[in-house]
Amino acid sequence: MVVKKTIVVENLKYRYPNTSKLALDSISFSVDEGQFVGIVGKNLAGKSTLCEALVGLVPHFYKGAYGGKVVVDGVEVLNSSIGEMARHIGIVFQNPFTQITAAKLTVYEEIAFGLENLGMDRVEMVKRIDYVLDLLGLYDFKDRNPFELSGGQMQRLAIAGIIAMKPTVIVLDEPTSQLDPQGSEEVFKAVQRLSKEGVTIVMVEQKMEKIAQYADKVMLISEGKMIDFDSPQKLFSREDLENFGVEPPVFTTIAKKLNVKDETTGLYPVTIDEARRLFSL
Amino acid sequence: MARALSLYVETNTFLQKLDPMVKLLYILLSILLPFLILPYRVVGLTFILISCLLLLYGKVFKKVLPLLGFSFLILISIVIIQGLFMQSNRTPAFTIDGLTFYKEGLLYAWTLCIRVLDVLLAFALLVLTTRPSDLIQSLVKRGLSPRFGYVLSSALQIIPQMMSEVGSIMDAQRSRGLETEGNLWTRLKAFVPLIGPVVMSSLLETRERAMALEVRGFSAIGKKTFLFDTEMTLLDKILEWVLGILLLISIIVRIVWL
Amino acid sequence: MNLVDVKNVSFAYSENNFVLQNISFSLQKGSVAIIGQNGSGKTTLVKLLKGLLKPKVGDVFIKGINTKDTTAAKLAKTVGLVFQNPNDQIFKNKVLDEVMFGPLNIGQSVDEARENALRALEIVSLTEKSQENPYDLSLSERKLISIASILSMNTDIVIFDEPTIAQDCWGKTRVKDIVRLLVSAGKLVITITHDMDFVGECFERVIVLNKGKLLLDGSAKDVFSQEDVLSAAYLEPPYITQLCHQLHYDEVFLSPESFISYYESHRQKKETNDAKH
Numbered sequence: 004m005v006v007k008k009t010i011v012v013e014n015l016k017y018r019y020p021n022t023s024k025l026a027l028d029s030i031s032f033s034v035d036e037g038q039f040v041g042i043v044g045k046n047l048a049g050k051s052t053l054c055e056a057l058v059g060l061v062p063h064f065y066k067g068a069y070g071g072k073v074v075v076d077g078v079e080v081l082n083s084s085i086g087e088m089a090r091h092i093g094i095v096f097q098n099p100f101t102q103i104t105a106a107k108l109t110v111y112e113e114i115a116f117g118l119e120n121l122g123m124d125r126v127e128m129v130k131r132i133d134y135v136l137d138l139l140g141l142y143d144f145k146d147r148n149p150f151e152l153s154g155g156q157m158q159r160l161a162i163a164g165i166i167a168m169k170p171t172v173i174v175l176d177e178p179t180s181q182l183d184p185q186g187s188e189e190v191f192k193a194v195q196r197l198s199k200e201g202v203t204i205v206m207v208e209q210k211m212e213k214i215a216q217y218a219d220k221v222m223l224i225s226e227g228k229m230i231d232f233d234s235p236q237k238l239f240s241r242e243d244l245e246n247f248g249v250e251p252p253v254f255t256t257i258a259k260k261l262n263v264k265d266e267t268t269g270l271y272p273v274t275i276d277e278a279r280r281l282f283s284l
Numbered sequence: 285m286a287r288a289l290s291l292y293v294e295t296n297t298f299l300q301k302l303d304p305m306v307k308l309l310y311i312l313l314s315i316l317l318p319f320l321i322l323p324y325r326v327v328g329l330t331f332i333l334i335s336c337l338l339l340l341y342g343k344v345f346k347k348v349l350p351l352l353g354f355s356f357l358i359l360i361s362i363v364i365i366q367g368l369f370m371q372s373n374r375t376p377a378f379t380i381d382g383l384t385f386y387k388e389g390l391l392y393a394w395t396l397c398i399r400v401l402d403v404l405l406a407f408a409l410l411v412l413t414t415r416p417s418d419l420i421q422s423l424v425k426r427g428l429s430p431r432f433g434y435v436l437s438s439a440l441q442i443i444p445q446m447m448s449e450v451g452s453i454m455d456a457q458r459s460r461g462l463e464t465e466g467n468l469w470t471r472l473k474a475f476v477p478l479i480g481p482v483v484m485s486s487l488l489e490t491r492e493r494a495m496a497l498e499v500r501g502f503s504a505i506g507k508k509t510f511l512f513d514t515e516m517t518l519l520d521k522i523l524e525w526v527l528g529i530l531l532l533i534s535i536i537v538r539i540v541w542l
Numbered sequence: 543m544n545l546v547d548v549k550n551v552s553f554a555y556s557e558n559n560f561v562l563q564n565i566s567f568s569l570q571k572g573s574v575a576i577i578g579q580n581g582s583g584k585t586t587l588v589k590l591l592k593g594l595l596k597p598k599v600g601d602v603f604i605k606g607i608n609t610k611d612t613t614a615a616k617l618a619k620t621v622g623l624v625f626q627n628p629n630d631q632i633f634k635n636k637v638l639d640e641v642m643f644g645p646l647n648i649g650q651s652v653d654e655a656r657e658n659a660l661r662a663l664e665i666v667s668l669t670e671k672s673q674e675n676p677y678d679l680s681l682s683e684r685k686l687i688s689i690a691s692i693l694s695m696n697t698d699i700v701i702f703d704e705p706t707i708a709q710d711c712w713g714k715t716r717v718k719d720i721v722r723l724l725v726s727a728g729k730l731v732i733t734i735t736h737d738m739d740f741v742g743e744c745f746e747r748v749i750v751l752n753k754g755k756l757l758l759d760g761s762a763k764d765v766f767s768q769e770d771v772l773s774a775a776y777l778e779p780p781y782i783t784q785l786c787h788q789l790h791y792d793e794v795f796l797s798p799e800s801f802i803s804y805y806e807s808h809r810q811k812k813e814t815n816d817a818k819h
Contacts, residue, residue, distance in 0.1 A: 164500060
């Protein structure tokens with residue numbers, strides 16, 4: 004059976020207006036439907052720019068010089084508007100607070116915002132809102148004012164507002180970086196559920212232990228270039244990782260120092276379960 | 285936690301369920317009729333009476349009292365100034381402590397008071413019994429630009445949020461040795477370090493929010509729908525027609541009269 | 543004399559709704575992490591230490607001075623507090639000016655302030671950005687600038703509110719280095735944080751708050767070995783410590799370095815044992 008490619012990026016180059024350096028430089032890759040992809044790299048490496056290019060904010064919102072091709076769910080981003088792309092791909096940003104529209108007084112109405120913009124039929128709207136409230140565990144908060152939620156709940160609300168629009172792909176740009184551990188855990192659990200529902204996930208994250216635990220594949224980006232795109236085990240086992248400003252999961256770090264590898268694969272452990280198996284004396 | 289800026293009181297009377305357009309029409313009538321129809325003062329007083337009765341019925345009369353209290357201060361000063369000093373003052377009415385009040389001035393002040401109270405109460409009726417979002421939505425449905433509608437409704441929530449942010453900015457600057465209390469000069473000097481971060485962070489937030497709105501199809505072409513698309517009830521429609529015809533008749537009457 | 547004395551402190555924002563109850567501890571120079579889930583009262587406690595809030599019950603003494611007898615602005619000479627969101631404080635359009643703002647406020651001369659500011663920028667590795675506009679820099683760089691703007695005031699006590707949030711691996715390493723540097727310079731460093739790996743690597747003492755009460759107070763090692771108590775407060779020890787627990791080690795480790803040396807010595811022991819048999 005041929006697996007559908009939900010994202011195909013070919014030789015993508017991009018430069019922000021009034022800058023001289025390429026923010027994205029000759030990036031090519033593809034993602035299978037339903038895959039969970041992690042993106043890692045240091046600050047300003049181009050991770051966020053790549054996310055913005057997937058949803059069409061680059062180039063439609065920022066303008067600037069653009070080359071190459073991004074096709075999501077069969078639609079070429081360059082020939083489509085951000086509004087149209089919303090039916091195919093959604094994005095969740097770092098700051099939960101600024102993703103609240105502020106125009107709605109309840110969680111329930113907040114989720115409807117995107118659906119109203121797409122001109123959706125009201126019966127269908129109500130159905131979808133009920134579905135995402137349940138999927139993201141927000142049912143008990145449906146009548147609350149969005150600003151009265153905790154960070155983790157707000158971020159789940161942002162995800163709900165996107166998922167209600169039924170995109171095939173959801174991009175999350177460091178969604179937990181401003182949350183406490185409980186809030187991050189809530190968000191990771193929610194993303195895991197989406198992944199099980201078959202949504203393709205692209206997630207930028209600084210917490211490598213989490214990426215190792217959840218992602219099927221990890222992409223390493225440095226100075227606008229894609230350095231590697233492989234399984235977490237293979238990618239984090241790279242000996243030159245630190246050169247790109249990325250520290251692997253702590254389990255991998257100690258395994259590298261102690262030279263503890265999985266004998267069959269020749270790779271270092273990346274999760275606590277793998278580490279426990281390899282470190283027991 | 286800061287809430288949305290709103291004076292809306294949920295009391296579930298028919299006033300709350302009434303279409304906001306009907307209430308807007310009522311405001312229009314209460315402003316125009318006392319100018320168009322003679323006897324002005326009687327018409328104005330009638331509107332004041334109707335508004336008071338409606339406010340009482342809507343269980344929001346108590347909320348108007350502080351507003352009335354404040355406006356009385358201004359109204360009294362109008363009475364005093366016009367009663368004493370209006371140019372066309374001829375006929376003395378009464379004298380207190382050697383100050384003579386004139387009939388013409390008092391009558392003029394009385395007319396002004398009626399108009400002010402009339403408009404004030406009509407607006408109170410709208411503001412106290414209508415959710416701001418409902419009002420904006422019904423305006424958007426009747427052709428107001430959705431962008432402008434968004435700006436109006438988001439401002440109601442973002443302004444209180446900004447106020448709470450000012451609190452943390454104040455803490456941050458005091459922690460760096462900035463005195464925010466004391467004489468006027470100290471307070472003026474503290475202004476820039478306080479307002480700077482407020483402006484910068486709201487600019488940053490506005491940009492982030494603009495992106496978040498875009499990816500939720502804010503600029504999508506095509507007709508928008510509304511989650512709570514309440515149809516106008518029969519009562520709404522009847523009232524809208526009645527008020528509209530009333531307005532039309534009084535304009536015609538006025539023109540014919542002159 | 544203790545740098546900080548907190549004596550039977552309780553605090554409520556509104557009548558009888560206490561967010562902190564009967565907290566007492568003393569701090570000398572060194573490093574202390576205050577941990578606890580959201581709503582545990584961490585931020586309130588820090589604001590009390592900084593004099594931004596005054597206790598409803600009990601007293602807070604900073605170098606023997608009761609915070610009730612002074613203002614937050616006056617305390618700025620002794621206590622520096624780095625807020626979580628740098629955007630709440632940055633208002634100058636040049637990095638250097640921003641970092642000089644605090645020193646000038648507490649009465650340093652312009653030359654002195656510039657010297658201290660440049661030294662602080664060097665510590666956070668942003669010397670070459672000193673002439674740039676802070677809002678042209680990334681959020682994590684702005685965070686380091688807000689740290690520098692406190693370090694330049696050269697206070698005996700430095701408090702950090704979530705310094706590792708929104709930092710990449712480079713930024714986190716900077717923050718860890720800064721904490722170690724301050725401790726070795728004889729200062730008291732206090733942090734509130736959710737980042738347990740950061741606590742494990744950099745802090746000697748840990749105070750755990752739960753629902754406004756002091757749950758645990760002790761050395762990092764002691765606190766993190768009490769996994770049951772921590773999980774009741776919805777906290778998890780550092781990943782390394784979790785691994786030690788899962789491997790049923792009788793000793794816990796808080797940093798990769800200590801784990802590595804323990805593992806290596808045991809591996810050698812095991813190898814020599816195996817060789818004997």
